[in-house]
Amino acid sequence: MSDSTLIINATYVVSAMLFILGLKLLGHPASARKGNMLSSIAMLIAIVVTLLDNSIISFQWILVAIIAGSIVGLLLARFVVMTKMPELVSLLNGVGGLASMLLAWSTVVENTDFTTIERAVIYCALLIGGITFSGSVVAWAKLSERMVGRPIVFAGQMYANLLLVLGVVVAGYLFSVQLDSTLIYLVIGLALLMGIMVVLPIGGADMPVVISLLNSYSGLAACAAGIAIGNNLLIVAGALVGASGIILTGIMCKAMNRSLSSVLFSGFKSVTKSEITIEGEVSPLSAEDAFYVLEAAQSVMVVPGYGMAVAQAQHAMKELQDLLENNGAEVVYAIHPVAGRMPGHMNVLLAEADVSYDLLLEMDEVNPRVESFDVAIIIGANDVVNPAARDMEGSPIYGMPVINADLAKNVFVLKRGMSSGFAGVDNPLFFKENCRMIFGDAKESLNTMIRQFSN
Amino acid sequence: MDTISLLFILMLSIFVGFELIRKIPATLHTPLMSGANAISGITVIGALALAGGSGGDYVTVLSAFSVFLATINVVGGYLVTDRMLAMFKKK
Numbered sequence: 001m002s003d004s005t006l007i008i009n010a011t012y013v014v015s016a017m018l019f020i021l022g023l024k025l026l027g028h029p030a031s032a033r034k035g036n037m038l039s040s041i042a043m044l045i046a047i048v049v050t051l052l053d054n055s056i057i058s059f060q061w062i063l064v065a066i067i068a069g070s071i072v073g074l075l076l077a078r079f080v081v082m083t084k085m086p087e088l089v090s091l092l093n094g095v096g097g098l099a100s101m102l103l104a105w106s107t108v109v110e111n112t113d114f115t116t117i118e119r120a121v122i123y124c125a126l127l128i129g130g131i132t133f134s135g136s137v138v139a140w141a142k143l144s145e146r147m148v149g150r151p152i153v154f155a156g157q158m159y160a161n162l163l164l165v166l167g168v169v170v171a172g173y174l175f176s177v178q179l180d181s182t183l184i185y186l187v188i189g190l191a192l193l194m195g196i197m198v199v200l201p202i203g204g205a206d207m208p209v210v211i212s213l214l215n216s217y218s219g220l221a222a223c224a225a226g227i228a229i230g231n232n233l234l235i236v237a238g239a240l241v242g243a244s245g246i247i248l249t250g251i252m253c254k255a256m257n258r259s260l261s262s263v264l265f266s267g268f269k270s271v272t273k274s275e276i277t278i279e280g281e282v283s284p285l286s287a288e289d290a291f292y293v294l295e296a297a298q299s300v301m302v303v304p305g306y307g308m309a310v311a312q313a314q315h316a317m318k319e320l321q322d323l324l325e326n327n328g329a330e331v332v333y334a335i336h337p338v339a340g341r342m343p344g345h346m347n348v349l350l351a352e353a354d355v356s357y358d359l360l361l362e363m364d365e366v367n368p369r370v371e372s373f374d375v376a377i378i379i380g381a382n383d384v385v386n387p388a389a390r391d392m393e394g395s396p397i398y399g400m401p402v403i404n405a406d407l408a409k410n411v412f413v414l415k416r417g418m419s420s421g422f423a424g425v426d427n428p429l430f431f432k433e434n435c436r437m438i439f440g441d442a443k444e445s446l447n448t449m450i451r452q453f454s455n
Numbered sequence: 456m457d458t459i460s461l462l463f464i465l466m467l468s469i470f471v472g473f474e475l476i477r478k479i480p481a482t483l484h485t486p487l488m489s490g491a492n493a494i495s496g497i498t499v500i501g502a503l504a505l506a507g508g509s510g511g512d513y514v515t516v517l518s519a520f521s522v523f524l525a526t527i528n529v530v531g532g533y534l535v536t537d538r539m540l541a542m543f544k545k546k
Contacts, residue, residue, distance in 0.1 A: 019494060023475045026490065032483055033540040036490055040533040043497065047529075050500040056507030061519040065506060066499075069526025076527070077534030085485055088535065092492035092528050099498045099524035106502070106517035110510035117458050215488050218495045227461045229501050235461060236468045237497035243472025244491045248484060337481060344484030351542040358545055360482050 004052050011049040012233040018042030019237055023244075029357045046233055082352045083309045086211060086341040090140040093214040097132025100125055100221035101188070104228055108184060118228065120176040123187065125224035127168065130191025131198065132217040138199040139210050143341060151203040164194055202263060205383060205423055209252045209263045211342045216245020248343050255337035255363075257389075257400040280431035282418070287438055287448035290412055294320075294449060297374035299330045301366065303405050304346045305339050307380015307415070307442060314353040316446035317379065321355065323453040329374075332359050334366040334403050336384035363403050376408035379442050382421030388428050397423050411435040414442040486539045493532025499525035 019042045025035025056062070080088045104125035108114070114122065141147040171187050174180070202210050219241025226234025253260050294300070302321075308314055321331045333355065339346045347360050370376070378385055385405040388395040405411055406429045413430060415437060420426055429435055438445050479487050502525060505518035 020471060020475065022490075023472075023479075026483060026487060027475075027478045027480070029480070029483060029540075029543045030545070032486065032543065033537065036486070036533060036536045036540055039490060039494060040529075040537075043493070043529055043533070046497070046500050047503070050503045053504045053507075055504050055509075057509055058507050061515055062503060062507050062522060065519045065522035066526050069523040070530045073527045073530030073532070074534060076531040077538060080535060082539070085489070085535075085539075088531075089485075089488050089492060092489070092532055095524045096492060096495040096498065096528045099496070099502070099521045099528065102517050102521035102524070103498050103502045103505070106505050106510070106514045106521065109517065110505060110508070110514045121458065211488070215491055219491065222495050222498045223465060225498060225501055227458065227465065230461065231501050232461070232464055234497055234501050235464050237494050239465055239468035240472040240475070241491040241495045243469050244476045244487060247473065247476045248488065251481075251484075335481070342485060343488065344481060344486070347482040348485045348539055348542070351539070351544070354542075354544070356546040357482055357543045362481050 002054065004054050008049050008052060009232070011045055015042040015046040016233055016236045018045075019240060023240060082348055083312065084144075085348060086207070086345060087140055087143045089215065089342060090136050090143055090211055093211070093218045094133045094136030094140065096218035097129045097136060097214075097221050099129075100218075100225040101129025101133060101191070103225045104129060105184065105188070107225075107229055112181075116176050120172070121224060122228040123172050123175045125221060125228050126184070126187050127172070127191045127194075128217055128224055129221040130188055131195035132214055132221050134192040134195030135199040135210075135217070136195075136214050138196055139207070139214060142199075142203055143207060149203050149207075151206075152200045157201065161197055164190070164197060168194060198264070201265075205256065205338065205421070206258075206263050207341045208338050208343055208345075209249055209256075209260070212245050212248035212252055213260075214245075216242050216249060219243075219245060251337055252343060255401060257397075280433070282430050283436055285412070285436035285438055287440070287445040288452055290436070290438055290445075291449050291452035293410055293412075294324065294329075294375060295327065295453070297324070297329050297410075299373045299375075300324055300332075301370070301373040301376045301405070301408060302331065302333045303339075303376060303378045303381050303385055303403055304333065304335065304350070305379065305381025305384060306341060306345075307382075309340060309345065309349055309380070311380060311442040313379055313414075313442040313446055314349045314355075316443050316450065318350070318353040318355055319450050320446050320453075323450060327453070332361050332366065334361050334363065334405070336363050336381070336403055339381055339384050363401060367404050370404045370407045371409075373408040375410045375412060376405040378405055378411065378413045378415075379446075380414065382415075382427055383423045383425065385429055386421070386425065386427045387432075388425060392428065395425060397425055405429070406432055406435065409434065412438055414438050414440075414445050416441065482543070486536045489532050489539065490536040491532075492528050493536060496525040496528030496532060499529060
């Protein structure tokens with residue numbers, strides 16, 4: 001080992017340690033920012049020390065690429081609005097996957113002398129990277145409504161997919177036994193096609209699962225590329241990201257009471273129309289009248305959903321929270337794991353609106369004491385508060401853990417109309433006696449209540 | 456290093472990852488994901504040597520583009536994560 005390789009590898013050890021410590025500090029909101037800082041320092045020293053590599057003879061392209069990449073990254077991070085975080089994460093998943101795919105690609109162009117195992121690993125890097133890239137682009141298009149967000153299913157899809165898997169296996173075998181320079185285009189083409197086919201039939205409520213899964217893939221792609229080029233730090237960092245994505249995917253699936261395979265392969269079963277009829281009538285209420293109930297309330301629970309993000313109602317909600325607190329009421333937020341389009345989406349929006357993080361409660365913390373709340377305000381959430389999941393056997397979402405908002409003394413639902421949620425299921429909550437529908441734009445309705453308080 | 460010892464490192468890292476990430480509260484899951492985006496930009500260090508090496512134009516173009524993309528992840532990921540985490544306050 002030459003001196004420079006020794007220094008580089010020793011620094012990688014320090015860097016790996018800092019990545020791990022950074023993630024450890026991310027375990028609490030108070031230390032999380034420091035954790036992110038440590039992680040970025042780990043990255044910085046890894047990059048700087050890598051530049052000592054003896055095989056680098058020209059810095060021209062490196063400099064151009066790093067400067068251009070930094071500018072793009074800076075602009076993205078600076079100007080993204082918090083409601084668009086799912087789109088940004090999706091896009092970055094894809095960019096990471098493509099970077100790993102290109103790295104694996106340039107590795108085989110630079111050197112064709114590999115063992116079969118090494119070729120198989122390079123193949124994995126190409127495949128996972130390609131799938132991550134094209135899959136993330138489709139997910140991004142769905143999230144940003146550049147294409148229809150519903151699952152896309154067509155006749156013969158299963159056979160097409162089987163054929164594709166067969167193609168991937170055959171190409172993998174061929175690539176591993178004999179490296180042919182034209183074969184790589186086929187491999188990349190197959191990988192890209194596969195990414196598209198995997199994400200097309202998934203949509204709607206399952207988007208948080210897809211984003212988490214692609215997040216994991218982007219790490220695994222880096223990991224595979226690391227094994228291919230024999231770089232320890234790529235393996236460690238990639239594995240950390242891969243593990244993180246897998247854990248989040250598991251949490252999302254559990255929160256929807258669905259297995260990963262049913263998310264990936266079956267789409268949402270919209271055809272099973274519930275034959276259960278819901279008794280009762282919907283009772284609308286004006287935002288002005290809602291104020292009188294809120295004024296008398298001692299405790300209020302807010303359940304946000306994707307609709308809050310769409311209406312940008314988080315700031316108005318925070319304003320109402322302050323008024324309620326000044327009026328002597330306790331206000332907490334109950335957040336379902338799959339509320340919004342990605343894990344933790346609602347928490348970020350509320351943090352942006354300056355809501356203290358200790359008021360953001362998880363479903364399991366809030367459910368045991370739901371009965372004690374005078375008012376539950378549901379903003380743009382639907383399936384995550386649907387009591388059918390609890391007591392209507394045969395409902396497509398039966399068994400999914402939900403926030404039992406219907407057990408609160410009064411329930412206000414802020415909603416545009418009577419449309420159903422992602423799952424396409426009617427919500428018996430709206431027909432309950434203690435429930436009042438406040439129709440209209442959520443932000444407008446909240447502002448009306450705020451005005452009433454000020455008078 | 457031979458592939459088997461690399462797989463050892465992989466196995467251990469995955470276990471460390473699982474143990475660490477399990478402890479991260481739901482409220483921080485979005486910053487966790489964007490932070491993970493940044494970490495997956497580690498690909499940059501693999502691509503650097505190839506982008507500055509003597510592998511020919513084809514290799515340089517591919518790997519320099521890889522450096523570019525990975526840098527977007529690193530810079531964009533860390534900055535947006537920091538921007539989010541700065542908003543999490545306790546009053």
